[in-house]
Amino acid sequence: xxxxxxxxxxxxxxxxxxxxxxxxxxxxxxxxxxxxxxxxxxxxxxxxxxxxxxxxxxxxxxxxxxxxxxxxxxxxxxxxxxxxxxxxxxxxxxxxxxxxxxxxxxxxxxxxxxxxxxxxxxxxxxxxxxxxxxxxxx
Numbered sequence: 458x459x460x461x462x463x464x465x466x467x468x469x470x471x472x473x474x475x476x477x478x479x480x481x482x483x484x485x486x487x488x489x490x491x492x493x494x495x496x497x498x499x500x501x502x503x504x505x506x507x508x509x510x511x512x513x514x515x516x517x518x519x520x521x522x523x524x525x526x527x528x529x530x531x532x533x534x535x536x537x538x539x540x541x542x543x544x545x546x547x548x549x550x551x552x553x554x555x556x557x558x559x560x561x562x563x564x565x566x567x568x569x570x571x572x573x574x575x576x577x578x579x580x581x582x583x584x585x586x587x588x589x590x591x592x593x594x595x
Contacts, residue, residue: 488551502533
């Protein structure tokens with residue numbers, strides 16, 4: 458993708474009170490870097506790296522291989538993996554997601570709400586990426 462790094466960086470968010478999420482996305486010449494934070498305290502908790510490859514089913518679809526690194530006592534990895542793998546598979550780009558989302562004493566329902574918001578934000582990121590990619594091809 459052409460253009461300066463400023464032209465290839467954008468911010469997306471989901472507003473939902475203490476379940477709000479923000480993402481800063483930079484499209485590099487060789488992949489996509491995303492910081493995904495939110496809840497009551499954004500931070501650095503987990504990093505997921507997804508590398509696109511052909512699906513092992515032989516269907517010809519794009520799949521990916523993902524590696525995860527969690528900081529001590531952090532459980533942001535599930536959301537980092539969701540975002541990293543979905544963006545990777547839908548864009549065919551190496552994708553790195555650094556996630557840090559914290560809600561004090563989150564219940565299972567609250568965690569599901571954060572995951573739902575992360576999936577929605579991921580869809581928004583892919584849509585924006587594809588729009589940038591299409592504009593770049595013109």
